[in-house]
Amino acid sequence: MELEQALPKYFGYTTFRPGQKEVIEAILQEKDVIALLPTGMGKSLCYQLSGYILQKPVLIVSPLLSLMQDQVEELKRFGEKRVVALNSFLTITEKRYALHFLEQYRFIFTSPEMLLQPQVQEKLSQIKLGLIVVDEAHCISQWGFDFRPDYLRIGQWFSQVSRPPVLALSATATEKVVKDISKTLSLNNPFEFMYDVDRPNIHLGRVTFEDKADKAQWILQHIKKTAGPGILYLSSRKRAEQYCEVLIQAGIRTAAYHAGYGAEDRQFIQQQFIDGELDWIVATNAFGMGINKPDIRQIIHETMPANVENYMQEIGRAGRDGQPAIAILLYSEGDEELAKFVVTGDLPTSGHVERYQELLNQRLQPSQMLKNGELSETAFRVLNFWLQQESVEQVKARLNQLALEKYRAVDEMKKINQTKDCIRAQLVGYFGQKLQKKPENCCENCGIHYDEINKVRLEEERKIEMIPWESRLKQLLMGN
């Protein structure tokens, strides 16, 4: 079937968005594909349409349970019932059922961890998949090496089995991350589609403080007098909670969000924000992946993220509706030190590597290092992964190298923040692209008119004024 006929048949659209056609054509020619498309540009259509044309199950590896649930719901809303999220939300019975009938699903979502379970692997070896999708594929590079090693194991599995084409999807990846993806997934000369990383409607602000203490004042004043919805990113859970409290006292509808809260609370807060019941989310980097709220107007970073990729991901959540939005990066001297500590703080040390191996040599359980608090859960798993395949010396060298790379990444972030040239050009350059066109409201160094944002806010307020009285009354009665 021709692609142009398939699109209206399955989705009702008449034209493709940039990249979709190229990506799907490559998949249908059984090529591996790495596609960098901005969120909201119809990434999921690439594998959905391919699945329908191929008439075979599509396996989607997703980093977050909540993301899987969202996508499953979306497909079901769309009328597709042959969808399953194979993850720990399922009871034993449900899981057994899903596995037994796995080939009858059209779209199978799962996590790297679940994918590697022997029973899942065994079932997958018996069925014929049409396509494997690795969603948010930058996670391989960002998390695989020191946080979720199972991201590297799926690559090892790919290289051992005969498999259908693999489609790796991401919104932001540097040349190095693309290389990491291609290498760890053992992709075979992949077709690469790169969309512009620049987001011209997001103005790039920067404010530098001599005195750290002035930051808090600035943030409070700024949020009071400008428009939400917005996300304020902090680099610690505690500070997120503190800022949240201050903003609530100032009468701003705010909630804090970090990984210390339970899944239900997090779900609830996220939903309130999406529904417009909260204006600001004060969060660690736990917040954001999979958030599809079109009208986020501001992203403020109280301290710089640990790398430029994270920065791009985080500011990229603003202005998905195409309306003006602003990202402001605050800086005071020494901010990079906290970032450096945080990204390397949980890496196993040389001492840990030696002790782990020593316990193995003595035929003792290395997990005792977990129980006595010597190692964190994460560090333990990372050590376990690397020592399975490399010598003590190699692992030590690898971990040192990893720490150095992480330091370098922080320095790159600082460099872009401190540049005297166009911040946007630097940012785009970091992703190996050249800035095509400077928007009118570009960045701090080119000059920004901050009041653009307030214009949007005024229009929003006017819209609220125009809600007819019946629905206002209903809102009041419903307690909204």
Added chain:
DNA sequence: CGTACGGATGCTAGCATCCGTACGGTGCGCTAGT
């Protein structure tokens, strides 16, 4: 690695300095114990 904060000390009554301590992100799946 750097900062914030509390308490003790030091030299002369309230304030400066010093020292020790605590704190710092991201998620999956599974299990034991409430």
